Amino acid sequence: MASGIQRAEPEITKPTSVPGASMNGQAHLITLRLLKGFTLAVGHTRIPVCSSIQRLLTFLALQDMPRSRAYVAGILWPDVAASRANANLRSSLWRVTRMGHPVIDVSTRELTLSRHITVDLHEAIARAHRLLDSARPCDDILTMQTLANLSADLLPEWPENDWMLIEQEQYHQLRLYALEAMTERLTSARRYGEAVAAGLAAVRTEPLRESAHRVLVKAHLAAGNRGAALRQFEQCRRILREELGLEPSPSLRSLLPPRAEHSRQSRLQPTST
Known part of the structure; x- marks a missing residue:
């Protein structure tokens, strides 16, 4: 199936107001x-959203095109007959x-998430x-919000399904590479x-990922903190x-x-008596 994560990079745009009715008649953003x-x-x-609608909205949010009703039904309810699905x-x-609230655009044959909805994953x-494209400047997105989004997985507590x-x-793999690029x-x-902070987020996510330890060690060294760099190296080695x-x-x-690595190894070895 097509994946929202495999698609071409979407542009970041500011959300527009949508007719999510409020008590005073003003439009609100739907996120x-x-x-x-x-x-x-x-x-x-x-x-409040029931589980079946959560699954439907999530599935549509992960698509890069409108999907037929039959396709959506077959994916979301694969273990029942087509008529039941x-x-x-x-x-x-x-x-x-x-x-x-206008969250799904529905036609006689197809469904798609409303284009007015802002999705944090997108x-x-x-x-x-952008972070992974070395030819593009990223100063405007080197922010705590970017770090927070890249530090979180996609619905990690949801029940497993294919x-x-x-x-x-x-997304897990994409965000790891992006965290490393952000660190650099x-x-x-x-x-x-x-x-x-970005390097620690990468290491915390995948402690066995040597490339995450590497960019963190380099950040410590660039800051002049050789002791912290050596401790991070030893943590990775252990x-x-x-x-x-x-x-x-x-x-x-x-x-x-x-010399620093040899000195560290010497201190770790037991002293003979």
Whole structure:
């Protein structure tokens, strides 16, 4: 199936007002948050959403094109007959209309998430692709909001199913590479504290990922904190040894002065008596 994460990079645009009716008749923004957990909100008000509608909105948000009703029904209810799946979809769409907010564009044959809805995942993906494109400047997105989005996985507590597992893993890998790229960009900009925070987010997400440890060590060294760099190297070495029986690669070892690494090893060895 087509994936919202595999599609071409979307542009980051400011959300437009939509007819999410308010008490005073003013339009409110509709936002859909899929990072960390599911939240649908109109303005600052969270909207209660049943599980079937959550699955439907999430699936449509992950698509890069309108989908036929039959396709959506077959993906979301794969273990029942087509007639039952279609009936389940009709029931979910009826519940959506009862919500009173324009969240799905419905035609006789196709469904798509309303183009007026702002989705946090879409913005996070766009920013990740920008960070990974070395030819593009990124000063405007080297922010705490970008770090927060890239530090969160896609609906990590949802029940496992085939279509969601694929999407979750794709975003998980994308955000790891983006966190490493963000660490390197912040280091180059001499924003060392933020660079270390981004590097720690990458290491915390995947402790066995040597490339995450590498960019973090480089951030510490650029800041002049050789002791912190050496401690991070030793943490990486210990984890790789205990979990995988491996040693750090030569490219990681080469970042540290040989004398400093040798001194650290000597202190770790037991003293003979």
